[in-house]
Amino acid sequence: MTASPTIGVLAVQGDVREHVRALESAGATAVPVRRPREVETIDGLVIPGGESTTMDKLVRIFELRDPLVARLREGLPAYGSCAGMIMLADRILDGHHDQQTLGGLDITVRRNAFGRQVDSFEEDLRIREIGPEPVRAVFIRAPWVEDVGPDVQVLASVHVAGGDHPVAVREGNVLATSFHPEVTGDHRFHQLFVDLVRTS
Template sequence: MSPRIGVLAVQGDVREHAAALAAAGAEPTLVRRPAEVEAVDGLVIPGGESSTIDKLVRAFELLDPLRARIASGMPVYGSCAGMILLADRVLDGAPGQQSIGGLDITVRRNAFGRQVDSYETDLSVEEIPGGPVRAVFIRAPWVEEVGPGVEVLASVSAKGEDHPIVVRQGPLLATSFHPEVTGDRRIHERFVELVRDAAR
């Protein structure tokens, strides 16, 4: 059975994640309404503009249903803005910005700088076999602090310090970068495994 994995479809790289999920063996479905949150086995929160996604999530009355499903153990993968929205604590957020939460991390929004500071690199990521992962950082966050239940799967050195950029806490996975734009499906395949594990 292919797990039914939603992509939060209010803003951002929605089509790219849906295509990556399909290639990784899942049945992707777009999530825009509270009832659709209840109908999926897992969820991807895509990259985009985190403050805009936050406003739209609240406008579409998705915040409480999302928080409830995450609290009940639904697997969620957040990339870039999705990492910010999954984080319990956000530094340098827009005025009034909220997160959905669930992942015991503190993230710094736009930590790497502006659009002109976007870059690519090859990363070794724990739990992802097959050699380095090509990571595309676009106005990306990084993780400033992790709680005791959070595993750091990859870090990068920036501005003189190492910063976590791939983290997992049980069924919650987050990356600072955008694997959906590279054609490498291994991050999505790992998330599909987490969804299947949660369903067992």
């Protein structure tokens, strides 16, 4: 793998520019992915936050679903934030009746688990994999993980509604967060992903 891997940011909807900036600051070459042929040219994939049902529909309209699923099954490294976590989950709760995901993470995720836009919040999380300093996590209509498979590592959880709910997970070379590290200026999570792509 080159020192500057090419990482695609799914660019059908959501906060694409913020992820591009964060990836470039972490040493990657970041490119938007809107067409099926572009899926074959990337070393890794970021799926941004946004609205997961809209994202799912646009991925199908733009004929991106099949090539993305194929690459993920081949082992393409991927990172999803917020709606991106939903898109990478194998199972979804509270989804639209015909909503599909791309899969890749053996998790069950609940959409809008923390509530509506007005319930958005921030919290400091300690994630050992990115260093001793806490991460300022921004949650906006965020999902949480209800259930994880045996090979899924929980990187961080939030205590709410009477329990601990995973909000950052990893399975092999696939990462996902309920929160939005791309909006804080702290690019350590993107650095973790870029390093993962380099070594995969």
